[in-house]
Amino acid sequence: MIHIEAKNPSYLEKRIDYFILPVYRNQTLHTQEWSELDATFHQQLSQMLQTGEISDQKGKVTILHTLGQLTATRLVFLGMGEMAELDFISARDAFAKAVQQLKTEASEKSLAILLTEQTNLGPERLTQAVGEAFLLGTYAYEGYRAIPKHKPSFQTVEIVVHQEQEAKAETGLQLAQAFSTGTNLARTLVNEPGNYLPPHELANRAIEVAKRYGMSYELLAKDKLEELNMGGVLSVAQGSAELPYVVVIKYQGKEQWEDVIGLIGKGVTFDTGGISIKPVAGMEEMKTDMGGSAAMIGAMEAIGRLQPAVNIMMVIGCVENMPSGTAYKPGDVITTMSGKTVEIITTDAEGRLVLADCITYAKQQGVSCLVDCATLTGGIVVALGHVATGLMTNNQQLANEMLQAAQYCGERLWQLPTFPEYRELNKSHVADLKNSGGRYGHAIIAGVFLQEFAEETPWVHVDIAGTASQSKTTPLGPIGATGAMVRSIAQFLLQRAN
Numbered sequence: 001m002i003h004i005e006a007k008n009p010s011y012l013e014k015r016i017d018y019f020i021l022p023v024y025r026n027q028t029l030h031t032q033e034w035s036e037l038d039a040t041f042h043q044q045l046s047q048m049l050q051t052g053e054i055s056d057q058k059g060k061v062t063i064l065h066t067l068g069q070l071t072a073t074r075l076v077f078l079g080m081g082e083m084a085e086l087d088f089i090s091a092r093d094a095f096a097k098a099v100q101q102l103k104t105e106a107s108e109k110s111l112a113i114l115l116t117e118q119t120n121l122g123p124e125r126l127t128q129a130v131g132e133a134f135l136l137g138t139y140a141y142e143g144y145r146a147i148p149k150h151k152p153s154f155q156t157v158e159i160v161v162h163q164e165q166e167a168k169a170e171t172g173l174q175l176a177q178a179f180s181t182g183t184n185l186a187r188t189l190v191n192e193p194g195n196y197l198p199p200h201e202l203a204n205r206a207i208e209v210a211k212r213y214g215m216s217y218e219l220l221a222k223d224k225l226e227e228l229n230m231g232g233v234l235s236v237a238q239g240s241a242e243l244p245y246v247v248v249i250k251y252q253g254k255e256q257w258e259d260v261i262g263l264i265g266k267g268v269t270f271d272t273g274g275i276s277i278k279p280v281a282g283m284e285e286m287k288t289d290m291g292g293s294a295a296m297i298g299a300m301e302a303i304g305r306l307q308p309a310v311n312i313m314m315v316i317g318c319v320e321n322m323p324s325g326t327a328y329k330p331g332d333v334i335t336t337m338s339g340k341t342v343e344i345i346t347t348d349a350e351g352r353l354v355l356a357d358c359i360t361y362a363k364q365q366g367v368s369c370l371v372d373c374a375t376l377t378g379g380i381v382v383a384l385g386h387v388a389t390g391l392m393t394n395n396q397q398l399a400n401e402m403l404q405a406a407q408y409c410g411e412r413l414w415q416l417p418t419f420p421e422y423r424e425l426n427k428s429h430v431a432d433l434k435n436s437g438g439r440y441g442h443a444i445i446a447g448v449f450l451q452e453f454a455e456e457t458p459w460v461h462v463d464i465a466g467t468a469s470q471s472k473t474t475p476l477g478p479i480g481a482t483g484a485m486v487r488s489i490a491q492f493l494l495q496r497a498n
Contacts, residue, residue, distance in 0.1 A: 001156065002131055002177070004170050006163040007116055012036065012070060016158070017109035018063075018102065019072040022094075023049065024083040024117065025056040033116055040069050055079045058090065059097040072112070076102065086119055088129050089410040095133035096475035103138055107151040112158040115169070123165035124172035130159060131176025136476045136483075139184045141191040178305040179409070179490055183483030185209075186291075186298030190468060190481035194270035194287040199237075199318035202267050202290055203245040206297045206316060210249045213304030220246040228361070231335045232342070232353035233317050239274055239327025239347075240320040246358065248365075251303055251312040253497065258311065261496060262367030263300075263489070264358045265316035266351045266374035267293030274321045274347030275329050288481065289351070291468035292374035293318065298486035299493065306490075308497035315362045317354035321347070333431045337361060338453055341431035349435040351376050352446055356453045369398055369458040371492070372450060373485055374465075379442030381466040388412035389467045389485055392447035395458035402460050405492035411485060413462070422448045 021028075021037070028034050029049060038045045048054045054062045058081035065074055078098045080086065095113075102111070119126055134157055140150040161169045189197065189205060197205075203219055210217040222243050225234055230246070237244035271289040272278060278286065293316040300314055328334065332344045334353070337360040342353065351374050359370060380390040389406075391413050393399035399415060406413035425437030426449050433452060437445035447461045467484040470477070 001154065002134060002159065002173060003156075004127070004159050004161060004166060004173055006166045007160050011160055012040065014112055014158075015071045016112045017073045018076050018111045019070070019074070020076040020078055020098065020111060020113040022080045022114070022117065023054065023056045023077050024080045027083050028056070028117065031117060033114060057081065059094045061098050061101050083119055086121060088121065088125055088408075091121060091126055092129035092133050092410060093475055095130050096137040099133055099137035100475050103153060104151070107153065108155050110156045110158075111154055112160055114160050116160065116162050116165070122168065123161055124168040127159060127161070127169040127172030128176045131173045132180050133476070135176060135180030136183060139187060139477050141188060141478070141480055143191070144193075144196070174306070178302040179487040181305065182298035182300075182302035182490060183486040185301050186294040186483040186486045187477070187481040189294035189297065190288050190291050190483075192287070194320070197269055197287075197290070198242045199245050199267070199269050199320055200243065202269055202293060202318045203247045206247045206249060206293070206314075209297055209301050209304060213251075215300070215304065216250045218248040220248065228337055229335065230337045230357040230361070232337065232357040233319060235328040235332070235334045235344075236268070236274075236321050236350040236353055237319040239324040240322040242269075242320040244317070244319040246361065247314070247316050247318065248361075249300060249314040251300065253307065253309045254311050260311040260313050260365075260367045261493065262359075262362035262370045263296045263312060263314040264355055264362060264370060264372035265293035265296035265314070266290065266355050266372075266376065267316045267318040268351055268354065269318065269320050271321045271348070271350065272323060274350060275323050275327050276346040276348040277323055278348060285469070288469050289375050290318070291464055291481070291484070292372070292376075294481075295373045295464065295483070295485045295489060298483055299489040302486065302490035303493055306494065308494050310493050310497040312493065313362055313365060313367055315358040317358045319354055321350045336453070340433060340452065343428040343431040343434040345434050345436035349446070352435060352449045355450055359450065359453045363454075363457055367457070369395070370454055371402070371460045371462070371489065373462045373489065375468050376463045377443045377446045377465055379446070380463040383416070383443055384414055384466055386466045386470065388414045390443055390463040391415045392418050392444065392451070392461045393459060394418065394451055394454060395460070398458045398460050401495060402462070402488065402492050405495055406488040409487040409491050411488045412467075413488065416444050416447065418444065418448050418451060423451070426452065
């Protein structure tokens, strides 16, 4: 859909439907490209820019018909504001707004974007921002409608750069394509209804990624989980007719299998709360409770495309949490794979039990550090709303790497404390731990529960319960799944490779 082309003398003669030109305040007017274009229109464009008919306001779109003066049918002027204030997020969001305005009227049309101006972002980052704006902004989940709702997107998108910018722009576009493909895969997984994506199907979708990129994989079925004493996974699943699975995928980017990064994902494909059943209002949203696994699968998709020199082991627990006569109950004591026992206070605190076993498995396989991702708690939504993802850690250096990656990708990530006092709240009178330490500070208490299983292994936990889906359309996508943290985790892995 998107490709790079070096600018040549005939660039204004392209036969396209829409030609997009970024407009920077007090800058664009003085460029060679503007002069060439303005001359075609007898300096009328400069007058319109000076009078405000063409806006340089950030995210403002002005569309003009060329009336046969160019082979392009329409010119699209995209306001970018002050060039000195340009950063990755503002560039991406400005182009994403243009995408939303154009994608209906320009469906199946051809576009070209002029990115020749020198900015403080540089051609690689600016092209990545533009690529993500188009690839994320045009995502649509068709679902299971008998009659398709969404129109096809743009036919082609061509990014025009100076010849000396071409190599860096290509790198930026490759990153945008990898990150966006992974993000959109995660979005689709999270948007899927629970009856179309039960545990075995989530496992299959993960394995499809492994097969696509030649990664090794293993599917741990119920008998193997019993052999491994994965009491956390098995207890959560025992109320459901759907069998549990743990998927292990290995990506080897180095010659030696060492310094392995463990990616752990919660894959509860539907969460009723179990015996501690949730209220009916909003329960349909619990199909998204596998968002952590989706994020890890999406990150592996991005890694498969980019092939960095890093070793990764992804472990995701795929289960369904249902009430029944065989379900685990409040008051039960279960034994996790680590040997630690857990008193069940509520069966609706199931994700941490699944993650605990997956963390232990990865540790026993020799990973050097751990990153877990989960829609773990409503408490994180109370704390951070739907704006930021929460982070907890036992290793500040590892946390700083993840925070840096998130900032680079334009995803909001906020660190929460893991003071020793919080760990006291998870202690039980009848077992080593209990799976709920109370309402206050709930997101942190759940995080430090996982820390009990990470132990001394460097570990980062990200809780995406507030960011995995959105209730309104934004420039970067529609209502529904967001693919939160796919790009940040993929970027974290790239940083590790470099």
